[in-house]
Amino acid sequence: MNNKIEIKNLNKNYDDFQLKNINLDIPCGYITGLIGENGAGKTTLIKSILNIINYDSGDIKINGEDKKENIGVVLDNMFFPELLNANDIGKIMKNVYKTWDMNLYSKYLSDFKLTTNKQVKTFSKGMRKKLEIAVALSHKPSILILDEPTSGLDPIVRDEILDIFLDFIQDENNTILLSTHITSDLEKIADYITFIDNGSLVLNDYKDNILDDFGILKVDKDDFKNIDSKDIIKYKKNKYSYDILVKSREKLKKKYNKYVIDKPTLDEIMVIYIKGVK
Amino acid sequence: MKGLILKDLLLVKSNIRTIIIVLFIFLITIFNDVSSITLLFPLFSIIMCLTTFSYDEYNKWDAYAITLTNNRKLVIKSKYVFTIMMLIITSLLAFIVNIIVGNINGNLNIEEITSNVLEGLFGILVFISIMYPIIYKFGIEKARIFILVICFALTFVLGYLFRNIDINMSSNSIIKFLDTYLIVIIPILSIIVLFISYLISYKFYSKKDF
Structure with a gap:
């Protein structure tokens, strides 16, 4: 099988927490769901993949294309400058990504009913998440790495967004890695489940295998x-x-x-x- | 890099009303002695740059910026380029205001204005060259204390130096040499100082977890 992300012997030590020797392959063409309780290491793992934190040892390989251009990201906490509006953010991203598609971005914004000229700080938590997802998708990446993309969203919007993810994964060259507390979302869309507890990998298998076994x-x-x-x-x-x-x-x-x-x-x-x- | 610089410019733009008011107050209150604008304008732009650090920290922007570039060097570089851009724009602005006022008052001395602007620019560049690595090491909130310390230290050291050098200032050949070739020396020195500062900032930044 074709792996998009290969993680080997990943270790990261904090004073009060360790990510212990994680070996994990994220297969291309599938949705992998990362589960585990708060503080289990999901965000640490995702941040390691994205180089936001420096891991202590191990190796993370992202196969294929240019890393930056082909990854769409949603991080666990909000990260857009609060004084800017959705229009500003579009302009910034146009200068960040070669593949940025302004029309697609506008389409997501109107689909998500987001106003373009109001400062991000006036947005609710759900609106911000929607904006983040819109930005993550609008440069047409082949990998989505999403840290709790659906938290704070109502069931209707969550359903819409899950549909967008399913649509995205129709292209077999695309890959999604997402962490979430809402495991029912994963039961709906995930192909693989990766379960982390206290910094260690507990379980990593086909979702259907897990649920059947x-x-x-x-x-x-x-x-x-x-x-x-x-x-x-x-x-x-x-x-x-x-x-x-x-x-x-x-x-x-x-x-x-x-x-x-x-x-x-x-x-x-x-x-x-x-x-x-x- | 363009995107990250644009982000900072847009952040400054979102404060544009305050900026114009402050600059206007500057202009009115110090119209008699317009030369102080030479320092105040660029200094004000530095305050704006430092503010963008605060926004970045508050909005946890850095983690995302790293994913946007996948290159921490670019994140640092953008900030330095943005700062230099702001400095040059405000210095030019100060230069122009000085010339206009000099024209009106009939005591225009372009040479003096040029060297004033360049000296001010250099002073501020040295200041940010010290500041930015500290900000990247400790974060803007803690770095604020250092800003005060550095300001006091610089004032004290420079004051002390000037008091002692003053006597043979005009006869000192080194000073004369510096004064003559100011327009060449200052840019070269600035570039060296900034580059070292950038390298140190990057070293701190590359070890950081967000």
Whole structure:
């Protein structure tokens, strides 16, 4: 398979946090969703890819074309100069990107119902995100690297933007890497899921593999001892029952035919993984 | 680089009303002694440049600028070029105002005006050459304290020097030499000082995480 971004043995040390030996390939032509709790290292990973931070060791390769021209970026915090308006930002970008398409930009602005002559500081959080996404798309990049692009947006706009991403990925030379807390968005559009916890890569697989393979086994307190400990990845204790995260769901369904094994959501996998115990 | 410079110009433009008012007040209050404009105009443009640093920091622009260029050198270079542009524009403006007023008052001395403008320009260039690496190292908020310290230090050192050199100023051949070739020496010196400053700034900036 063709990899767009190759990350090898990436390490970054902060006083209170480390990104530990990340090995990750972002495949070309797919949407890869980066999940993990706050402070897990998603933003650090994205900033390393973009050279915004200097990582301590490891290697990050972006294959193919000119790095700057072909990447569209949305960062986690707002970054446009607040005193400027959308028109100004368009003029700036026209001088930054050779491939900047002013008509496309205007089209996004009107699609997103953004005013062009009001200072960015008067925009709501959602409007700013929309502006950032419009800018990220308007120079026709082949890679989108987006740190929580849909946070702060209402469900309708989020849906519109997810459609834009799906449209973008129709071109098999395009690639998207996005991090988000809204895992339902990823269930809708992502092909791959990369799960980071406490600076380490926990999971990196096809979304469908993950959702088809993992299961949540629900048992009563008394039945918990009947479960083979090697089948348990992690479990979470509720008031009267246990939620157990398991793998090879279909196989275990036969083994524990007395109990219910549900198909999990990404949220559930994340929560049991992070909060559960082994 | 053009885009980043344009961003700073647009930021300055968004304050254009304040700028015009301040410049106008300058002009009115010091019309008698118009030569002080020679320093005040470029100094004012430096304040505007420093303001763009504040905006950048407040809006967390740098991280994004790095992704736009994928080259930290370009980000630094843009700031220096923008600053020099602002300085040259305001110095020219001061030059023109001086000439006009000199014409009106009938005491026009182009040579003196030229050397005044160049000296002012050089002084300010030295100032920003010291300031910018400090800003890139510590950020504009902390660097503000340094600005005050440097201003005091420069005033003190220069004052001390002038008091002691003054006696044989006119007879000193070095000063004479400097004065004659000012128009050549100042640009060359400025370029050297600025280039060193740029290299140091880049060194600090390249190690920074945003």
